[in-house]
Amino acid sequence: MITIIKYILFTVPFMGSIYIPVAAQEIEPQQEVNVDDLGNVSDEFQELFFEALTKKGIENYEKAIDALEKCIAIDPKVEVLYFELGKNYLALKQYELAKVNFEKALEDNPNNRFILEQLFEVHFALHDYKASIEVVSQLVGFDTMYREQLVNLYFLDQRYDDALQTLDEVVAEYGEDQYRRTLRKRITLKLDNPTTQIARLENKIKAAPKNEQPYVNLIYLYSQTNQNRKAFEVAKALLAQIPTSEVAHLALYKFYLDDNQTDLAVASMKIALQSSTMDSDSKYKVLNDFIIFVGRNPQFEKQLIEVTEAFSKTDSSGKIFNDIGNFYYEKGERELALNYYERGLKDAVNDIGLIQRTLELQIELKRFEKAKFGSELALELYPTQPIIYLLNAQALIALKAYDEAIETLETGLDYILDNVVIESQFYTMMSKAYQALGDASKAKEFEQKATQLQNKS
Structure with a gap:
């Protein structure tokens, strides 16, 4: 079977050694060779050939190559021998020998897709992008999706104009997606x-x-x-x-904001944010720009709420509700901040930072039942996070569930690793719980432990 190429990794020079996974055309497996493919050959030739296939099947590539070389000694005109030799050398990463044999196999089969695909893999492994481009250009005739591979190769060969033109062809046939937008950005940044x-x-x-x-x-x-x-x-x-173009408003809103044409900017943002075709990253950028604008122009706060609501109707909104929450938190409007944090959690239960901020605000605003319930759910998801145990204990102490708070704190202590600050907070909380239970001795013991740790920090 021909190896399936799922990714090509290339280095982006202007960003350092960053590897970008590039979706590549999958190589279809070739049918296994059967005796009819060999033509009129001797029994000895057949035995050696199928021995080579067997050895390759158990990844004993050196033995497979030996058997194939013996076949060539018997009859060097059987074309499939060179293709099989190339595959074995490729498996051994002996790329030059693989290339020689694949090129020999192509002499009588210049349009054989399977050989071309393997030859492309060799050229790419050798960083020979010009040769890779030649081969992939032929492969486009078998499947136009190979044009996306051409874009990557043109980029690597620093043929940025060709890369953009080919990318336009890919988008025209297959549509836009986040990967292609990212690729366009990287290519455009390279244009002198x-x-x-x-x-x-x-x-x-x-x-x-x-x-x-x-x-x-x-x-x-x-x-x-x-x-x-x-x-x-x-x-x-x-x-x-x-006039129905939604994507035009991605450009228009920014200029309207810069020109202080706020009504037009808000109208454009609403269209962009309610679009069913625009990607979430673009929408986040729109709303983030407006948050910054409102930070400087608080009189437009009502419009910010309007566009936020528009966005939340069409997209998973955890990130943007978090951003809006931060906006109000920095303004000191804790109630509004908590409202957005809680809304954001519905779509961002894997955001431990957002969970922590929400619980802290719930406790600060005396929403202890909510904090207790939320921290218990969070502990099911993150059973090794000390801060969640601490917040859970705070809520429990506020609700006078002192024994439960102590149990939670004792469990959470096991997950603290070299953090004297949070450990001292645990002991302070345990001291409070024991004090509330009337156990002055235990309360003093843990208060002293907390003090000792605070002196170390």
Whole structure:
């Protein structure tokens, strides 16, 4: 079977050694070779050949190569021998020998998809991106999804104009997604001179003014190259041609905010946030920009609530409710902050930081029953988090459940690792619980332990 390539990992030079998983075309398994594929060969040849397949099957590649070499000595004209040799050398990571044999196998089968796919794997392993591009260009004829692989290879070969043009073709056929948006950003950041790309996109718009994607790509290109006014003009042109375009508002709201046209900005943000086609990351950016704006212009707080509600109707909103909660927390409006934190938890139960902030505010605002219930649920999810045990104990003490609080604190102590601050807080809380139970001796013992730790910190 031919190995399935699921990812290509490439280094992004301008960000250091960061590896980006790039979705690659899966290689389909070739049918196993049978005796009819060998042609008219001797019994000895057949035995050696199938011995080679057997050895390869148990990953004894050296023995498989020996058997194949003996086959070649008997009859060097059987084409499949070189393909099999290449696969064994590839498995051994002897890439140059694998390449020689795959190229020999291609001499009489220049359009064999299976050989081309293996040859691509070899070229890529050798970091020979030009040769990889040549092979993958042939593979596009078998499956157009290989064009996405071409984008990656053009990027690696520093052919950024070709990469963007090919990416546009991929998006036109298969649509946009988060990976392709990220890839576009990385390629665009590498452009020294975007003139060629701008001219190409402008021509595409002239040729097909009702096609939304070239406008979107041109807006993005202008924005990434700090030509914001031009991006704004393209966004307005897009809306003029396609009044129902939602993505145009991703560009328009920002300019409206900068120009203090708040009503227009809010209208654009509502459209963007209620869109069923825009990705969540773009929506978060819209709302985060508005939070920053309202921080400087508090008179627009009502509009912030409006756009938040619009967003929450269409998307999982844990992150943005957290951001809104932080906004109100920093303003000292604890009740509003708690309201948004609690709403955010519905979609972010795996956010331990948000859980902690919510419990702390519930205790601060004397919502002890809520804090008790919430911390118990949190402990089911995070049974090794000391801070949750501490908050649970605080709620229990406030509810006069002193024995339960002590039990919780004793359990939580086992999960404290080299943190004298939180350990001292545990002992302080235990002292309070014992004091409430009327056990002055125990209360003093734990108070002293807390003091000793505080002196160490």
